[in-house]
Amino acid sequence: MENSLPVKKDEVSLKELLVTLKEWWCYLVSQWKIILIAAIIGAGLGLTYSVIKKPVYTATLSFALEDEKSTGLGGALGLASSFGLDIGGTGGSVFSDSNLAELFKSRSMVENTLLTSVLVDGKNISLAEMYIQNENWRENWKDEPKIKDIQFLPIINRKGFTRVHDSILGEIYRDLSKKIVCF
Numbered sequence: 001m002e003n004s005l006p007v008k009k010d011e012v013s014l015k016e017l018l019v020t021l022k023e024w025w026c027y028l029v030s031q032w033k034i035i036l037i038a039a040i041i042g043a044g045l046g047l048t049y050s051v052i053k054k055p056v057y058t059a060t061l062s063f064a065l066e067d068e069k070s071t072g073l074g075g076a077l078g079l080a081s082s083f084g085l086d087i088g089g090t091g092g093s094v095f096s097d098s099n100l101a102e103l104f105k106s107r108s109m110v111e112n113t114l115l116t117s118v119l120v121d122g123k124n125i126s127l128a129e130m131y132i133q134n135e136n137w138r139e140n141w142k143d144e145p146k147i148k149d150i151q152f153l154p155i156i157n158r159k160g161f162t163r164v165h166d167s168i169l170g171e172i173y174r175d176l177s178k179k180i181v182c183f
Helices: 014-030 032-052 074-082 097-105 107-114 127-134 163-179
Strands: 117-120 123-126
Touching: 014 032, 107 127, 107 163, 117 127, 123 127, 127 163
Parallel strands: none
Antiparallel strands: 117 123
């Protein structure tokens, strides 16, 4: 008994492919109004979201500190170990003069320290606020509406900070960097 079912071809000719592509193209061209409306609505929603949603920038810093006794060749051995060569010895101490000087120059570390709490005259204020008071900056800010009411409360994070807050902390950092004598 022979089976009379047609056999499917697994092959597609170039002509069939071009005909199918032409049919799809004609269909898309016939639907141009719907495609245009969908594109305009999508672009409008994307633009609205980008205007309303404020960007959130997150930065992280990680580093490894060594706290071992160093030999006389500690710097050279540390340089060699950074290239993957283990000559035996250590790369220096975390508390070496150069490491401490670099940590003291770190703007992030200085600004985080400025936002820590201190007790002054029975009130908890930040070191930044204390610095502003000691340098009499508030006297110069009386006529500046954007900055006259700015306060630096002791906080852990800077979530509510504006650009003005950041600029003032930057000025305090620059002022402190001029005054600090590093070894």
